[in-house]
Amino acid sequence: MGQRRAAAERLRSAEFAAFAAGAAGRLLHAATLLTGDPAAADALLCAALSRTYADWYRMRGEDPYAYTRADLVRRYAHRPWWHRPGDGVLARLTPQERLVVVLRLFEGVAEEQTAAQLGLPADRVRAICLRATTTLRSRPTAGGGVLAPPGQPQAR
Structure with a gap:
């Protein structure tokens, strides 16, 4: 049982790493456009990606990019401290x-x-x-x- 779980965790980590490598740049750009602040955009994206990783098994069949983007939008909309427009x-x-x-x-x-x-x-x-x-x-x-x-x- 322990080996099966460890193999499943390695698979999840590899799948998520591949997703994040391909999608993180575009998601970071969207987060930066929303917040206007690179530091806040990093924090926003990190929180959204953390949620996606935690829900990776439960979202089978869903588009992970759309899932992460939706979480990013939800977090931005409900956290007023990210509403600091830059220049x-x-x-x-x-x-x-x-x-x-x-x-x-x-x-x-x-x-x-x-x-x-x-x-x-x-x-x-x-x-x-x-x-x-x-x-x-x-x-x-x-x-x-x-x-x-x-x-x-x-x-x-």
């Missing part, structure tokens, strides 16, 4: 707008999935995303102009 482009957005923008635009999560993950109606997610993208496009650039939609000249 990045997303600094002007509220925490909820950041969540929607990162999930919808960076991660490519469908509107309905984003709504379900955040506990919001799909039309509310659509409105938040529209408001956030409008805010991001109206942000003054370093040259004093305003960011314009792709393919259009910048306003001066």
Whole structure:
């Protein structure tokens, strides 16, 4: 019995290590976009990956990336001390707008999935995303102009 359990633990560790090696970079980028702080992003990702490792056997059949991303989002949404926007482009957005923008635009999560993950109606997610993208496009650039939609000249 002890050898079987040890072999199962080695297998879990190897599977998880392979998953983490492939997904940690993208998840860290998403966490950094959310928190605006590399140290907070590291802590957020570490907590989410720890949960994924602990639940590895129970989540058979589920996508570990989606599982970890969902935990990352849940932890960010319910921990106000991670809501310290830095100097990045997303600094002007509220925490909820950041969540929607990162999930919808960076991660490519469908509107309905984003709504379900955040506990919001799909039309509310659509409105938040529209408001956030409008805010991001109206942000003054370093040259004093305003960011314009792709393919259009910048306003001066």
